[in-house]
Every structure is written in structure tokens, then in C-alpha cells.
Amino acid sequence: MTELLVARGLGIAFGGVVALKDFDLAVAEGDLLGLIGPNGAGKTTAFNLLTGVLRPDRGTIHFAGREITRARPERRALAGMTRTFQNIRLFDELTVLQNVMAGAHGRHGASTLAAVFGGPVLRRSEALIREKAEAVLARTGLAELAGQRADALSYGDRRRVEIARALAAEPRLLLLDEPAAGMNDREKAALSELVTRLNADDGLTIVLVEHNVRMVASLCRRLVVLHEGSVLAEGATERVLRQPEVVGVYLGRRRDHETRQGAGADASEGAGGGC
Template identity: 80%
Template structure:
């Protein structure tokens, strides 16, 4: 089976700092892959290069059978690659529904102006986008918040709206950058359930960046660990979490093989 996403030799430096070096990633359709590593390891940089937010890096990227190495972020989104941001980026003065509709526009958009002032065909497309957004809100448990302004939401709800907005674009691949950051335990548990369902029930392919190793280990069968811009380990979750190099990076010293997840910070 060919991979949905295949990145080869990705790399970039900022000034003298190598943020990512020779990054390789293969993601098959239906995968739920965890991308972990300490602060500054290069996880967000990898997402920035994959999603095209950062241009000018080394390497090549194939997605859905096409070479997208030089494609714009918008083209990657239209092909079905969508991401969320570590620093939440919502339209603060718009409602939850409008934020999520904006996500649907990213894929199918006629443009908001056309949708509002265009002819009947465009108005129909706007109706379809609203329908899609409402379905996603129901799926993500945000239905009751549809008419709330984004800036009135709790932190955990804001993160969920970001995910809902990404889902509204009907992605084939979803890149989640620390979706549980700032969430309480209850919200984290709900998020884990949602991620599992999106992957197992809806067949969505997901790459998850998350500091909460216990959560990642519970969700992902395969992990890739970055450290100082380089790949430290990759493989089945249990093997990777017993890898002495991984244990050393997470616990700051070498120990008997142990499940990092049992003692890693949440």
C-alpha cells in the first residue's frame, strides 16, 4: 500500500540553529501516529514544513499521490491535509459556528463574499457549508456553543473549536499540535475519545503531537521521537517507550528499561 504522506529529508535552520534535520515520515491511510519529544525538539517545525506554513526548507513531501514539496498551504488543505496550531488561532469576534464554517471554506470555499452576494449556486454552496459545520459541531460535542463568540469560551472549548474547524475542511490527514494543552483531566479524556473515534470510526489519518506521553501512549500504536531536531526513535509504542535513549531524554538519566509513560510528566 502506498503511503498517504511521505516526507523525505526535511530540514530547516533558523540562523545558526538547526530546528529540524533529515526528517523522514511515512504515514499510511488510517494511521494514528504520535510525534513526541522534549521542548524545542522540532515537532512544530515538522508540522510547519509538512503543512507549508514554513517555506524554504530542504527535502520533499508526497501527499495523496502528489508531490507537494512546493505547494502552498491552501493547496495542501484543498488536497486534504489540515492542521491545528499549538497557539490557538480563532476568529475571536466570530461565533463558534462561523469559525467552523470558515474551516469548511478552506476546502470548498467560494469565498465569503461570493457566498453572501453571489448567485443561487453560490448560496447553495454556502448552505452546504453551514450543514457541514453543524454536523461537525454535533460530532465534537460543541452544538450547544454554536452561537457563542470564540472570545467568550474556556480554553478547553477553544481547543475543541480549533479541531472542529480543521474537521470542517474534511481532511484526509489531520495534524494535531498539542491539542490537549491547557485542558483539564475531564477535557483530556473527552479529547482522547474524540481522537479515537475520528481515527477508528471515521477512518481519519492523524499525526498527534502531544507532551502528555500517557495520553499519546494510550492513543497511538506507533511513535516517532524527536530530540534536538533529529529522530531519536521510531516504532511500536511499547518498544519506543522502553528505548534507553528515549527514557534518558525524558527522565534525564539512563535507567533500567521502564515504561516512560508511567513516570513522564502529563
């Protein structure tokens, strides 16, 4: 398998707080990788650096053989890397279908002039975008909700629409930031099933940030554990979860979390939400 995404020595600090240091990550084509770690470990910061929401202070990122360390987020998306957000960022005043159609604009949207003056170019582009969006909605089990406004949906459905919108941009690599947060057990099961299908059937490479260790363990073959901004462990899921330092981080999480909050080390999540 070839490596699709390679990050080397990524680091970033917010003010005096180091959110991520010497972060290495290699994601192979077809991988389903879990990125776990306690609150404030730097998971969302890592996603923000990979997708261009934040620029790293140091380190490099390569995607599909090209360096993208300084590329703008939209360039990375068109190169084939899209994401969802921990705090859902749907377009509330648009319908589910329109949200997903917006996801296909970057690749298939007609120009402004074509939009104003009409003609075959516009008609073809609009038909293609609608077709793609409807296919994604069917794939993600959202077809029945197509006409609903995004702000009228349940929490679990909103998460799924965000995934659908990211899929409409036709990624090779999908980064999911805590997709199961706030979902009930039934929604979680459906999400697990969807993620598995996208990876196994469609060959989509997926990196998953998740709090719920049980879910990650059942889904991902490989794990990367972050702790206090650095990689604590990585490798095959079962082996990583048995490592004493990983167990220690999770068992000691409560105390660890309290001290970290005092130090303001949640900066990574804060910065992620604020941009």
C-alpha cells in the first residue's frame, strides 16, 4: 500500500501553550486509522494542521506525493482531503440536499457568468451536482431528509449530513472529527456501519478522531494515541490498547484532565472552534 498522507515533525503553539509537538503520521491508501487521546491531547489541532485550518510552526505535510504544508484549505480539499468538524458546521438555512450540493461545487460548479446567463454548461453542471449529491444522500441513508432544512434535523442526522457533504467533494481521504459525539447507541451503530462500508466497499481512506475507545477499537485496524501534544503510541489496535502507558493515560484521565484544564491546555480545541 502506498502512503497517501505523511506528516513529519508537525508542531504548533498557541501563545506559550504547545498544542502539538513533533507529530508524525503516515496514512496508507485504504487505511482506517483511529486518532485517540484524552481531552486536550491535540487531536483536533492535528486535524486543523492537516486540513490547512491552521498553519504549523514547523514540520511538513505531504498528500498524494505533493507537499501541501502551506497550501490553502480549498486546495487540499480539491487534492482529495476533506473533513468534518467536532462542532458541527452545517449551513442551517439550506436544505440537506443543498448542503450536500454545496459540497460538490468545488469540483463541478459552473462559473458565475454561466450561472447568470444560463445555457448548456450551467444545465450540465447543475444536473451533475444534483446527481452526485443524491447519490451521496442515498449512500449515507439520508435520501428521505433531502428537502429538510439542516437546522430542523436531529443531532445524529446533522452529523451524518456533515459526512455526506464532505463525501460530495469526492475525497480520497476523509478526516472525521468525533463523528459519534452526542449520538445515541443506535445512531452510533449506524455510523460505525457507514464508516466501515465507506472504507471497505468504496476504498475510502479514513482517519477518525474519537473519544469513545470502544468504538474506535471495533472500527480501526491501526491507532495513534496522542497525549499532551505528542504521539504516545501507535500501531495495531489491540497491541496499542494493551500498552501500559496508554492504559495509564486513560485510567488516569480524570486527574489528568483536571490539572490540564487549570493550565489552559485545551487551547487546541478552543482554537479549532474559534476559526
